[in-house]
Amino acid sequence: MNLRHLLSFGVAAIVSFGAHAQVKVGELNSYKAFPAFLDPYKKGWQLALDEINAAGGVLGQKVEVISREDGGTPGDAVRTAEELIAREKVQVLMGTFASHVGLAVSNLANQRKVLFIAAEPLTDKIVWDNGNRYTFRLRPSTYMQTAMLIPDAAKLKKQRWAIVYPNYEYGQSATRWFKELMAKAQPGVQFVGEQAPALGKIDAGAVAQALADSKPDAIFSSLFGPDLQKFVREGNLRGLFKTTVVFNLLAGEPEYLDPLKDETPDGWYVTGYPWNAINTAAHKKFRDAYEKKWKDYPRLGSIVGYSTMQTVANALRKAKSADTEKLIEALRGMEMETPIGPIVWRALDHQSTMGAYVGRLARKDGKGVMVDWKFAPGDQYLPPFEQIKAWRKD
Amino acid sequence: MTASAILIQFLNGLASASSLFFVAAGLSLIFGVTRIVNFAHGSLYMLGTYMGCSLVEYFGRTPLGFWGGVLIAGLAAALIGAMIEATLLRRLYQAPELLQLLATFALVLVIKDFALWAWGPEDVLGPRAPGLDGAVTIAGRAFPEYDLLLIALGPVVLGLLWLLLTRTRWGSLVRAATEDREMAGALGVNQGWLFTGVFALGSLLAGFGGAVNIPREPATLMMDLSIISDVFVVVVVGGMGSIPGAFLAALLISEIKAFCIGIGEVHAYGIDISFSKLTLVVEFIVMAIVLVIRPWGLLGRAASVARGPGTLEDPLRSPSRHLLALGVAVLGVLVLMPVLGDAYTLVLLGDILVFALFSVSLHFIIGPAGMHSFGHAAYFGLGAYGAALALKHLVPMEAALFAGPFVAALGAVVFGWFCVRLSGVYLAMLTLAFAQITWSVVFQWDSFTGGSNGVVDVWPAAWLGSKTAYYYLTLVLATAGILLLWRMLYAPFGYALRAVRDSPLRADAIGIDARRFQWAGFSLAGLFAGLAGALYAFSKGSISPEVVAIPRSVDGLVMVLLGGIQTLTGPVAGAAVFTWLQDTIARNTDFWRATLGVIILILVLAFPQGATGMLRRRFAREQS
Helix, strand or coil: CCCHHHHHHHHHHHCCCHHHEEEEEEEEEEEEHHHHHHHHHHHHHHHHHHHHCCCCCCCCCCEEEEEEEEECCHHHHHHHHHHHHHHCCCCCEEEEECCHHHHHHHHHHHHHHCCEEEEECCCCCHCCCCCCCCCCEECCCHHHHHHHHHHHHHHHCCCCCECCCCHHHHHHHHHHHHHHHHHHHHHCCEEEECCCCCCCCCHHHHHHHHHHHHHCCCEECCCCCHHHHHHHHHHCCCCCCHEEEEEEEHHHEEHHHHHHHHHCCCCCCECCCCCCCCHHHHHHHHHCCCCCCCHCCCCHHHHHHHHHHHHHHHHHHHCCCCCCHHHHHHHCCEEEECCEEEEEEEECCEEEEEEEEEEEEECCEEEEEEEEEEEEEEHHHCHHHHHHHCCCCC | HHHHHHHHHHHHHHHHHHHHHHHHHHHHHHHHHHCCCCHHHHHHHHHHHHHHHHHHHHHHCCCHHHHHHHHHHHHHHHHHHHHHHCCCCCHHCEEEEEEEEHHHHHHHHHHHHHHHHHCCCCCCCCCCCCCCCCCCEEEEEEHHHHHEEEEEEHHHHHHHHHHHHHCHHHHHHHHHHHHHHHHHHHHHCHHHHHHHHHHHHHHHHHHHHHHCCCCCCCCCCHHHHHHHHHHHHHHHCCCCCCCCHHHHHHHHHHHHHHHHHHHHEEEEEEEEEEEEHHHHCCHHHHHHHHHHHHHCCCCCCCCCCCCCCHHHCCCCCCHHHHHHHHHHHHHHHHHHHHHHHCHHHHHHHHHHHEEEEHHHHHHHHCCCCCCCCCCCCCHHHHHHHHHHHHHHCCHHHHHHHHHHHHHHHHHHHHHHHHHHCCHHHHHHHHHHHHHHHHHHHHCCCCHHHHHHHECCCCCCCHHCCHHHHHHHHHHHHHHHHHHHHHHHHHCHHHHHHHHHHCCHHHHHHHCCCHHHHHHHHHHHHHHHHHHHHHHHHHCEEECCCCHHHHHHHHHHHHHHHHHHCCCCCHHHHHHHHHHHHHHHHHHHCCHHHHHHHHHHHHHHHHHCCHHHHHHHHHHHHHCC
């Protein structure tokens, strides 16, 4: 065998190896910082991955997911993403939770020209002000979820509103959108008090008292997690909710609702996920499979994880390639099914039209549940095209 | 605010003060006697809450079950604290100062993962206190009964502690040891038992403080770090080691917070001020003011001069020929790295170089200059933000890279002027306060700094855009920075700094203006930390307030201590080991925090002088 043979043999080996390589997806998330949300999320995408590979994978290959802890900070997350791109040679990135981490990874994806499916971050900026060609986002954003609560809020014709929000971007933009959209929906509405406790450090008794002192007819809150739990307990104890109706973003998500148990406040308007009451065929199938695999019920994070993984698989199928540019073209305008209904990946801003459930809280057997809920489709709660075009710089 | 609103907010403040006081009193006791800055104190508080929740559910929601659960949770925390002291910290009393801090930091990591393993990821909202689950009407408003009990409980515990410390023999011994540890030991006080006892009592207070808060505070995995900074502030504002001081400070801070919330938004002279947002940082503003006016806290006293093996250090020697050769070899390998390693190796090495520069600049002030800084992230962050914002405001990237360190140095000049007027742990806490104030400005000033999201899209200029080019830029600047800092320590300037550290009086006697030298040292360290921050910003493409936050400062300390504070090369080794460990462990294990903690503990126990300190000793022994 002469040198030329050897060389061509080597090239052939490399080419054939390449053809049989698995489709590699890099997944990164702040599992240690937000375990309550991300543990179900991980179980969600693992279930989807099992289903995808059991059905033969995509492009005739098995899909492999390389999952990483992103450290919960932009700096560490960017390094993790670099490792996935440079060393693991993943074709797609997916994941992230907090807005600032999502934005940092999204920016890196743009710089390195790698496709990034942002799963959890709620910030509007990731698809609007800071949107870029390489980033797509699944969950309904802060704007969308706030907008979903507006029709009910305006219907009540309450004049004086007090607002409480965790003092960082998510809470700030929820508050901003709520004020803007309410002023439009109900001219003359007044905002009489505003409390912005630091995330995770609410002094709930004092905040509840200060809100009561502003004599509101209604309260808009974007608290979640421990802040929400403390606020609910103090508000219940101090009778704050007897006279005021409360609208609270996200409070119907099992991740945040379940810990409230017998403190669950009656009648709050929330966005969330009533997992045990959704009986569409698609959701039933998902719930059964999830419960069978994990011996646990799904949370909203499970839906997000499952749908993100399915998005990647669908995009690969539609593009018939793992090439980044082809994947982007495939994703733009791609329609697909999720356990909570069909979604479209909008070509305009790379936001999916995934919706959320809007309903009211109630106590049942010492547990919090959502009642009187309806599904709010995401595409009906987005700002006009022209507005988005003005925000997006590309 | 109406009169009744003022009354209720005052009561709210009192109720919050009580549990804060319990935890702070425990930390203060421990510090007073053992001089350990115990990071794990917040973890014991967290364990107290978790254990309390479980015990109350187990015993049943009756008054007896509730209070039994709370007490047992406190006692369990005491037991854990005693075990930590007896098995771990006792081995470290002879080690350099601050090394115990590293050990307690490792414990924080281990305990956090233990709690995740034991109680799962979901927050646990404990039950209301049986029998005290309603509200009473005060001034026409509903006020929780349980809060009234807490208001009473604070002074009761203060009284009990006061009796224990002033009316019992054990209390006298504790006070004697707080006053002068060595003298108490010389007079025959069994230090081992005393320390264990104090640690148990301190931990009891932490655990009890956590458990008694069950009706007000859900158990979460974040509460350990959330409380520890509050408690540090309380202890320092009150005066380290002073129990009444801790009570006063807890009261002061809780009341100020309650009234910030009560006042809410104020519109005056066309400006809107949100006092509610001020709660983010108000405690640190209070601490900075108190420390500037009363350098030992409200009720504290000037610390006695510490004696003992931890404070004496060998003079700096010129590096041996072997060491120089090793340094050149390492540098040679680093230069060849773009050929030897893959693209990710360059990313990781870039991070290591940046953190090496950061930790060398930190070591510059805490080692040779003897100023323990807990807030070095302020200058890293100012450098990062200075560079990023300069770029955003249309300065070319090459110029922005140097704007960062300039901003950081400016910050260090201002903050340093105040800091060098203090010493010991008070200086450390003032640096922390300034760092937190910087953090809150960065976090809050949305229109300029991008708020919590930070600054996105700050990439190097095109010619530095490739990984290799940026790696070489980092290598050149970080190495130059490190070498400059080291060189300065061998210059007369460095000798003067060490003279001031070792004997301020004698340094003064030979005409060294101690404060001026310390100030200059502090500012220089800030400058180079800022360079590290600027390099970091462009390597990541985006930065957020985390570059200024407490964990960044703590990481810096961990790197310095892990490598060994007594050698110059230690911080470089520490930065490399810590960054590499974090990267590798996080990738390969689920419970990576606990794994990292255990590794640090093993390193601390095996090499109390730090990794390089151990090497140097062995080397010195062989030569002699």
